[in-house]
Amino acid sequence: MHSVAILVLDHVVPFDMAAPQQTFAWTHLPDGRPAYRVRLCAETPEVRADGGFTLRVDRGLEALAEADTIVVPGCSPEAAPPSARVLAALRQAAEAGTRIASVCVGAFVLAEAGLLDGLRATTHWVAAGDLARRFPRVEVEPDVLYVDNGQILTSAGAAAALDLCLHMIRRDLGSAVAANIARMSVMPLEREGGQAQFIVHEHPPVPRGSALEPVLEWIEDNLAHEVTLGALAARAGMSERTFSRRFREQTGTTPLQWLLRARVRRAQYLLENTDHSVERIARQAGFGSPTAFRERFRKVVGTTPYTYRTAFHGKTAAPAARSRTAGAAPGPGPGS
Known part of the structure; x- marks a missing residue:
């Protein structure tokens, strides 16, 4: 069974962590067997999450060495830089050939470890400029949902974590399995337009009093x-x-x-x-x-x-489009 380790750092963004955890955990093979074993791991047993609660994590950094895939969720701005132990563990996993993916600003952790040097990468469009400035050896692409370099993958913000996970599942198990988990996640297997459609295209500020x-x-x-x-x-x-x-x-x-x-x-x-x-x-x-x-x-x-x-478009959805069909029982899904 393919092992997925989700690295939980201090001030982790809960959605960035939960989206891959649920998506991989709900993926099954055609014969009904689970396709992935998903584990949370952290440097310390207790980790503060963005939003004011604490997570208890059973596995330490040794889980990274055992994983086939490592996912690094994003953290809030209050988070301290990743420790030398975390960066070393990620480098060792990369050297061993482990697939490593980041969600949202988790790309900064991969960049800090040197894993994105010379590669294309993305992150949330709000943070893309900062990633490019801080890590000039990274080719930042701010207008895509995810970037797949083979072993190293990065995704844009929030919901793009689902796009990245579905992409990896399709790579691992084929389109039929990926399409099934996409339906369970109530989203398309592929979204058109990339991240560019969400970017607010603001002009740079012009000094007050300028002739322009x-x-x-x-x-x-x-x-x-x-x-x-x-x-x-x-x-x-x-x-x-x-x-x-x-x-x-x-x-x-x-x-x-x-x-x-x-x-x-x-x-x-x-x-x-x-x-x-x-x-x-x-x-x-x-x-x-x-x-x-x-x-x-x-x-x-x-x-x-x-x-x-x-x-x-800012229209309010019709009531019938917002509600479940009368009499239909809710089914389980990744967001349940």
């Missing part, structure tokens, strides 16, 4: 109209060349990229809060055509406008 501040406000007010570099430079009282240089110095990007990102952000708002057609939203956000809008939206957000609206 009124120009940027004007851009936001005129997204539906044609906006040219010449018009922006004229509003700033600069030549196009000087304006472009100052713009990059103060924002870190070009006027065109800023404009396109602002238009995508406006389109996201309209998809979330209106029932306007894609064609109308393309006009309102300033894209030349619905085709250009769809292409730019997919490039930035990672999914189509239609799929994004389906996921994030």
